[in-house]
Amino acid sequence: MNLSKRITSMQASPIRKLVPYAQEAISKGIKVYHLNIGQPDIKTPETFFKAVKNFKKDVLEYSFSQGMPELIDAISKYYKNYNMDFKQDEILITNGGSEALLFSMIAIADPYDEILAPEPFYTNYNGFATAVNVNIKPITTKAEKGFHLPSKNEIENVITPKTKAILLSNPGNPTGVVYSKEEIEMIASIAKEYNLFIIADEVYREFVYDGLEYTSFGNIKEVEDRVIIVDSVSKRYSACGARIGSIASKNKEFIAQVLKLCQGRLCVPTLEQIGAIELYKTPESYFKEVNLEYKKRRDILYNALNNMNGVLCKKPKGAFYVVAKLPVENAEDFVIWMLKDFNLNGETIMMAPAEGFYSTKGLGKDEVRLAYILNEKDLSKSMEILKAGLEKYPKKLTKTTI
Amino acid sequence: MNLSKRITSMQASPIRKLVPYAQEAISKGIKVYHLNIGQPDIKTPETFFKAVKNFKKDVLEYSFSQGMPELIDAISKYYKNYNMDFKQDEILITNGGSEALLFSMIAIADPYDEILAPEPFYTNYNGFATAVNVNIKPITTKAEKGFHLPSKNEIENVITPKTKAILLSNPGNPTGVVYSKEEIEMIASIAKEYNLFIIADEVYREFVYDGLEYTSFGNIKEVEDRVIIVDSVSKRYSACGARIGSIASKNKEFIAQVLKLCQGRLCVPTLEQIGAIELYKTPESYFKEVNLEYKKRRDILYNALNNMNGVLCKKPKGAFYVVAKLPVENAEDFVIWMLKDFNLNGETIMMAPAEGFYSTKGLGKDEVRLAYILNEKDLSKSMEILKAGLEKYPKKLTKTTI
Numbered sequence: 001m002n003l004s005k006r007i008t009s010m011q012a013s014p015i016r017k018l019v020p021y022a023q024e025a026i027s028k029g030i031k032v033y034h035l036n037i038g039q040p041d042i043k044t045p046e047t048f049f050k051a052v053k054n055f056k057k058d059v060l061e062y063s064f065s066q067g068m069p070e071l072i073d074a075i076s077k078y079y080k081n082y083n084m085d086f087k088q089d090e091i092l093i094t095n096g097g098s099e100a101l102l103f104s105m106i107a108i109a110d111p112y113d114e115i116l117a118p119e120p121f122y123t124n125y126n127g128f129a130t131a132v133n134v135n136i137k138p139i140t141t142k143a144e145k146g147f148h149l150p151s152k153n154e155i156e157n158v159i160t161p162k163t164k165a166i167l168l169s170n171p172g173n174p175t176g177v178v179y180s181k182e183e184i185e186m187i188a189s190i191a192k193e194y195n196l197f198i199i200a201d202e203v204y205r206e207f208v209y210d211g212l213e214y215t216s217f218g219n220i221k222e223v224e225d226r227v228i229i230v231d232s233v234s235k236r237y238s239a240c241g242a243r244i245g246s247i248a249s250k251n252k253e254f255i256a257q258v259l260k261l262c263q264g265r266l267c268v269p270t271l272e273q274i275g276a277i278e279l280y281k282t283p284e285s286y287f288k289e290v291n292l293e294y295k296k297r298r299d300i301l302y303n304a305l306n307n308m309n310g311v312l313c314k315k316p317k318g319a320f321y322v323v324a325k326l327p328v329e330n331a332e333d334f335v336i337w338m339l340k341d342f343n344l345n346g347e348t349i350m351m352a353p354a355e356g357f358y359s360t361k362g363l364g365k366d367e368v369r370l371a372y373i374l375n376e377k378d379l380s381k382s383m384e385i386l387k388a389g390l391e392k393y394p395k396k397l398t399k400t401t402i
Numbered sequence: 403m404n405l406s407k408r409i410t411s412m413q414a415s416p417i418r419k420l421v422p423y424a425q426e427a428i429s430k431g432i433k434v435y436h437l438n439i440g441q442p443d444i445k446t447p448e449t450f451f452k453a454v455k456n457f458k459k460d461v462l463e464y465s466f467s468q469g470m471p472e473l474i475d476a477i478s479k480y481y482k483n484y485n486m487d488f489k490q491d492e493i494l495i496t497n498g499g500s501e502a503l504l505f506s507m508i509a510i511a512d513p514y515d516e517i518l519a520p521e522p523f524y525t526n527y528n529g530f531a532t533a534v535n536v537n538i539k540p541i542t543t544k545a546e547k548g549f550h551l552p553s554k555n556e557i558e559n560v561i562t563p564k565t566k567a568i569l570l571s572n573p574g575n576p577t578g579v580v581y582s583k584e585e586i587e588m589i590a591s592i593a594k595e596y597n598l599f600i601i602a603d604e605v606y607r608e609f610v611y612d613g614l615e616y617t618s619f620g621n622i623k624e625v626e627d628r629v630i631i632v633d634s635v636s637k638r639y640s641a642c643g644a645r646i647g648s649i650a651s652k653n654k655e656f657i658a659q660v661l662k663l664c665q666g667r668l669c670v671p672t673l674e675q676i677g678a679i680e681l682y683k684t685p686e687s688y689f690k691e692v693n694l695e696y697k698k699r700r701d702i703l704y705n706a707l708n709n710m711n712g713v714l715c716k717k718p719k720g721a722f723y724v725v726a727k728l729p730v731e732n733a734e735d736f737v738i739w740m741l742k743d744f745n746l747n748g749e750t751i752m753m754a755p756a757e758g759f760y761s762t763k764g765l766g767k768d769e770v771r772l773a774y775i776l777n778e779k780d781l782s783k784s785m786e787i788l789k790a791g792l793e794k795y796p797k798k799l800t801k802t803t804i
């Protein structure tokens with residue numbers, strides 16, 4: 001009575017596995033600042049709760065498998081603001097971006113097929129892929145280059161006859177990279193040349209700083225039949241607990257096939273969809289305000305990191321994460337040490353070791369991911385704690401590894 | 403740029419595929435009674451909505467990947483009423499029973515492994531299995547025997563070295579069968595002998611009529627390490643749109659491995675879990691009332707069907723479905739004809755052809771599934787319509803095929 005190989009070989013969440021150390025610290029009375037998770041503290045627009053609370057029916061019925069027409073309509077309108085034209089029958093509502101990713105993988109790849117993804121990548125890409133027997137092949141990117149893509153040639157070298165798609169998050173989790181228009185066009189041309197799908201995880205679309213131009217794969221006409229946009233309300237409207245995501249694609253056969261999976265799980269929760277309809281009507285000004293807030297936080301984090309000896313971190317341009325190289329041999333050991341053996345006036349921080357975001361063995365060992373989802377004061381304090389921790393860490397490398 | 407074989411070979415929902423014919427009938431002004439879907443008309447307990455509307459936080463945050471502790475606790479207590487003892491760390495909350503099934507399959511079977519299931523079965527078993535490359539092997543059951551299980555020997559004949567589990571719904575969808583204690587014990591002994599998991603889909607646990615004894619797989623001590631109970635609030639509390647399901651198992655390794663899948667999709671919606679906590683506190687009297695209502699409906703349906711010439715239908719003992727053999731060669735043609743070409747005083751009915759619930763080719767061609775989820779008046783009228791339709795159907799078999 002063995003469990004399956006696919007489940008036993010699945011990686012446990014590197015973001016969550018150190019939680020027991022944090023719990024231990026808290027139980028000793030130490031305050032822990034959580035920079036390890038992407039749970040924003042920004043208020044969810046009130047319109048969400050109002051709509052949910054206004055639900056009047058007696059029976060909480062199944063909704064449509066493809067999603068509520070009003071929500072699909074709201075998302076279609078939202079995309080129009082970004083010059084993307086997705087019709088009603090080109091959008092499916094999913095249980096978070098997570099299900100959108102899982103369903104896309106199932107629909108595109110058979111067992112032992114391959115999907116390329118720039119590493120470090122969102123760790124659950126690997127989890128979902130392993131669960132459904134798809135191999136993620138990494139395109140390695142580097143801290144020194146701000147995690148931008150390597151040359152076309154280097155990417156082509158990873159492609160095999162089993163490659164079915166390229167999967168990218170842009171803005172990037174965990175790196176905060178925002179790909180340039182040239183990078184997007186390069187990926188598009190590779191996809192066309194090698195006949196691949198593009199799975200574009202754009203859940204952080206609005207989180208781009210410094211007035212940088214953002215190019216969605218939905219804006220590249222020549223590949224519109226091969227682009228699948230994965231989206232979610234989680235970060236955009238600080239509604240992670242709603243679990244409302246979506247798939248948008250102009251490839252009608254892809255949508256028709258994924259609809260079978262949607263029908264299999266019947267529907268996405270009714271009330272959360274009703275709330276999400278209102279989220280998509282949130283005025284532009286909300287994003288501007290939120291964006292400004294995150295930019296401030298990004299600056300605090302970035303400036304502080306660059307003032308620490310031996311830390312390498314290029315300025316992240318999007319999302320709310322950064323991957324920083326630390327002057328330590330093993331970042332996981334350091335993260336644990338910060339929780340177990342260190343505190344500054346009764347306070348410490350929790351970070352995510354970055355190794356789990358890489359698929360190539362040995363990479364990312366000296367890196368951590370930090371999420372800047374705390375208010376300015378707490379973030380500043382967290383950076384003081386990190387600085388003090390690095391200074392006191394007994395296994396600190398005296399010469400940086402960079 | 404082909405889509406995967408697993409998605410293209412996946413069966414489309416036989417319950418939903420005739421929807422366009424119903425829509426056409428409705429557009430012609432014909433009233434359609436829906437006996438084709440399992441959406442009950444019973445009121446969802448108000449406590450669900452109250453709890454949701456009472457949510458006070460500003461940020462709709464992620465919940466725990468394994469589910470909210472209060473909900474897990476409520477489910478653990480619920481099982482105690484049925485003499486099942488599942489601890490907090492033996493229960494996981496899922497996106498409906500659907501996700502519980504999908505995750506169980508992934509955790510138990512690798513590609514091309516097999517899971518046995520009595521047919522006719524809930525059609526999405528096949529859908530999920532195809533999506534993750536698991537082969538469902540049918541144990542054929544028959545209308546003439548009220549869809550009870552065949553002999554131990556017949557079941558053993560379907561087992562191969564690739565068989566990993568037996569999957570059953572009890573009470574049964576689509577058949578309404580309730581397995582006897584002897585049948586449950588036979589399955590348990592086979593599972594033990596051949597070292598198989600038992601995936602027990604018991605979402606209709608409370609829907610058992612005529613004072614029949616109900617035996618859960620959770621009550622069979624000798625197989626407690628190999629039993630996985632799939633559950634859901636959808637039918638139990640008429641809360642299909644909440645999409646709250648669960649997995650319960652005393653096999654801790656199984657739970658630990660499935661938790662990785664739960665972490666991959668982060669969490670189940672927060673608000674719906676808050677509502678579900680209250681559902682599980684619904685007093686016994688609710689079930690008694692609901693049960694009585696369904697029993698009345700079952701009787702109306704069963705008596706009416708038995709008064710129709712050439713219709714075969716053993717009295718269903720549970721859930722709210724029945725599979726009936728009709729005196730027609732092709733039930734799907736008849737279902738379509740009822741929608742396209744027939745009405746009784748401007749009214750007709752929609753049924754689900756049963757062929758899609760069988761995996762053995764050719765079986766169920768002359769059968770339909772009827773859900774008795776309408777009130778007594780509408781149900782009686784629906785039966786009049788069916789009777790009149792059968793009488794008028796030009797391709798009716800003069801001698802029954804039974």
